[in-house]
Amino acid sequence: MLLNYFFRTGIFFKIIFSFVVVAFIQSSAVASEFQLGSLTIKDPWSRATSSHQMSGVVYVKIINSGNHADRLIKVESNRSKKATLHDMILDGDIIKMHSIKNGIEIPANSEVELEPGAKHIMLMGLKTKLDRGQTVGIALHFQHAGLIEIKALVFGAGSRGPKRENIKGGLQGDQRKNAHRNH
C-alpha cells in the first residue's frame, strides 16, 4: 500500500530522478580532471559566445606533481580554425593580447592556472557558437608528457570559472590584481 502511494503521487519517480541528477553531477565533477603522467589537468572551462563572435577562450589549471618541469607547447580545438596560447597584459592602462611564442612552462611540483585577465587558450575562428553547458574539445601538447585531449565545460559569457560561478563581487578584484602582478 505504501508502495502504491509512492507510485500514485509520483514521489517514487522524483526520488529516482534525484538519484539520476546526483549521479550526473558527480560524474561531470569527476570528468573535469584529466591525468597525463605526473600532470593533472583540472577544471578546464570556457565562456559562452554569441553566434557572431569569431573567437572564444578556454582556461585550465595544470598541476605538475613530478620532479621535472614540462612545457605546454601547442593547443588545438575541434571548435575553431586555430587555437593559440595567449597572454593578456596591461601596458599602463592599455589592454593588449599577444600569442605566447615558446609555450608555457609548468615547473616541477607546482601548478599553473590559465585564468581571465592573464594567460589563456584563444580559439580563433569559431566554427559554431559556444553555448552554456556544452563542452569544447581541446588537445594539449606537452613537450615531455605528450598529448592529452580534454573537454572544457562552457559557462556563461562573463563567467569567472568553476570556483567563482556563484560568487558575486568580492573575489574578482583580487583575482585580477593577481593576474596583473604576474607581469
Next chain:
Amino acid sequence: MKKSTRIGLILAIILVAALAALAEWLVIREDDITKNPSGLITSVKMGGAFNLIDHKGNAVTEKNFLGNYVLVFFGYTFCPDACPTALADVALVLDELGRDSLAVTPIMITIDPERDTPDVLSEYITLFHDRIIGLTGTENQIKDVAEKYRVFYRRVDDQEYSFYLMDHTSFIYLVDPKGSVISLFRYGTSPSEIADEIRKHMKG
C-alpha cells in the same frame, strides 16, 4: 577613517594616477587640464558630444543619455578574455545597485566598428545584461568619440591568419546626468567599489 571616506580617497588617488598616465601618452591640450597649485593634474575635460548608432540600429547622440548616470566602457566583441570580464563587472555593478541601478545606463562603445555592426553588438551584449546598450558607428564617428574620451586603440594584425586584435585602454567612465565625466575606474576595480562611487554621487 570612515570606510566611505577611505574609498573616496583611494578613488581620488586612482583618478589622479590614471589622469597622469593618460597625460603621458595622449596629447591633451593645456586648456583641458585643471591643475592644483602644486601643478598636479586634478581633472581633464573629456567626454562630450557624439553621433553613434545603437545596437538596434538607431542613430543616437549624447543627448539621448542625459538625465541618467552613464557607465561607459570601450571594447570589442572579438576579445574573449578582458572585455567579457569588464562587461560582467558592469552587470555586477547594476546588481549591486539594486533599484538604484535604474538611474544608471551602461554603455559599451566598440572600438572595432568594422566587425561590430549593430546586429553583432545586439546579440553580444544581451549575454551579459539586458540593460547594456551597445554603440557603434562609422570609423570616423568612433575615432571622434574615442578622442573625446582619450581612448587609445590600435589594430594589431595576425600575419598568419586573417584575424586582427585591438589594443585598447581599459577605463570605465562614470558620466553624470548632465553629461560630464566624473570618475574613471581602472581595469580591475571591483564592482562594489564602482557601485559605492556611484552611490556617493547619487547622494550628492
